[in-house]
Amino acid sequence: MITMHEVAREDTQLVEEALGGNQLSFQLLIERYQERIFALARHYTKSAVEVEDIVQDTFLKAYRRLETFQRQSSFSTWLYRIAVNTALDFLKRMGRSPVQAVEDPELSASPVRAQAGSGIAIAAPDARLRREEVARITAEVLDELPEIFRTVLVLREFEDMPYQQMAEVLGISIGTVESRLFRARARFKEAMIRLHPEFAAAD
Amino acid sequence: MKINCEAARPLVPSYLDGELTEVQASPLRTHLLDCPACREVAKEGKSLGRWFEFQSEPVAVPAGFAARVARRAFAGDPGLLVPEPPAIRPRRPLLPFLLVVSAIAAAILFVLAVAIQRESLPHTNGLDARSRPRWLDDHSVEHASAETPVQRVETRR
Numbered sequence: 177m178i179t180m181h182e183v184a185r186e187d188t189q190l191v192e193e194a195l196g197g198n199q200l201s202f203q204l205l206i207e208r209y210q211e212r213i214f215a216l217a218r219h220y221t222k223s224a225v226e227v228e229d230i231v232q233d234t235f236l237k238a239y240r241r242l243e244t245f246q247r248q249s250s251f252s253t254w255l256y257r258i259a260v261n262t263a264l265d266f267l268k269r270m271g272r273s274p275v276q277a278v279e280d281p282e283l284s285a286s287p288v289r290a291q292a293g294s295g296i297a298i299a300a301p302d303a304r305l306r307r308e309e310v311a312r313i314t315a316e317v318l319d320e321l322p323e324i325f326r327t328v329l330v331l332r333e334f335e336d337m338p339y340q341q342m343a344e345v346l347g348i349s350i351g352t353v354e355s356r357l358f359r360a361r362a363r364f365k366e367a368m369i370r371l372h373p374e375f376a377a378a379d
Numbered sequence: 380m381k382i383n384c385e386a387a388r389p390l391v392p393s394y395l396d397g398e399l400t401e402v403q404a405s406p407l408r409t410h411l412l413d414c415p416a417c418r419e420v421a422k423e424g425k426s427l428g429r430w431f432e433f434q435s436e437p438v439a440v441p442a443g444f445a446a447r448v449a450r451r452a453f454a455g456d457p458g459l460l461v462p463e464p465p466a467i468r469p470r471r472p473l474l475p476f477l478l479v480v481s482a483i484a485a486a487i488l489f490v491l492a493v494a495i496q497r498e499s500l501p502h503t504n505g506l507d508a509r510s511r512p513r514w515l516d517d518h519s520v521e522h523a524s525a526e527t528p529v530q531r532v533e534t535r536r
Contacts, residue, residue: 203449210445214438227438232448232458239452300426307433314430332396333431339398358392361427368430377423 187251195242206235209252212335213259219318219330220263230266234259249344256335256345260327267323296365297377313372320367325360332357382406387417395424 187208193201210231217230238258245254301310318326331337331345342353369376387410393399394407411418 199449199453202452203445206445206448210440211437214440215434218435218438224438228441228444232444232451235448236452236456236458239449240457297423298427298430300429308435310430311433311435314433315435317430329431333428334434339393339396354393357396361392361424364430365427377426 188247191242191245191251194239202239205251209255210235212252213255216256216259216330216335217263219315219326219334220267220323226266226270230259230263233266234262237262250341253341253344256331256341257347260331260345264323264327296362296369298365298368298375299377301375313368317364317367317371320371321360321363324356325363328353328356329360329364380406382410384410384414384417387411387414388420391417391421391424395421395428 187205190201190205194205213231213234214227217227217234220230221227234255238255241258245251301313305313318329321329327346328342331342337345339350339353343350346353348356387407390399390403390407394404399407411421
């Protein structure tokens, strides 16, 4: 069984080899992470072509910046950071500008208001719903959220990232991860009830 | 250690995300056992999490994607989406530049000083009073009745 440490060591080794001019080592790095980066990019656009463009650009950018990779963080954290920034740059370029934190009133709301927002409750998905149906509804609701909230939910819920890694990927503090995640969940619940009132939790 | 609802509520999301240490989680668990309201908050959090248990069908990675991208990377392809920011030109060290400018300025000052000094020296070795500046002659013309200092000296002799 390969431990996390061994994976990280292997990544570092592949990075060294790629920096030394070994194309195959870089190809192995891409193969190792391509599915995860495709899965991440899919949350920013519906178009398969655009998803591929984002992923390709992520790896091309990663190669150009390979020398700047700090061994203190893991390669996957470093790569995710590039991928998220590439996806947000892509949205900007396509005129689908990501909502900035300062523009979002929810982020500047007082803790009392934020707490009130969390008062909304949604039920768990109905057991009769098919998995694909649950996934489709979740994706539909996520699309309603500003990118900063969508990103934290995707990293936490789908990528199963710990707060520390999320903080490194997003370049924010753990405290900001917590508060952003809290508000993202509140916004998710609001959007779910607006789009699918049938899933509001019964009192 | 016992905690109240006010202390327990903010910890619930981190608890559900598995982010609390055992020292933090233990009193929260005890509180949840005793408090139906906080237990309901935790239950709602779990319900929300269930919506993320399934993802849409993964986007299929195109065949040969990794090989193609690695080839493009090594060929120096910058990518299509986001242009690289303009390269920052390395800053030239300031000291050598200042030394060169100072040396040029010193040379110019030296040449000027020599030229000014040469201009102020007499052009011959003789002590010829007639070689006085022209403006003195002009002055004596304007006051024709007055004697020039030279004439006065010659008269006395």
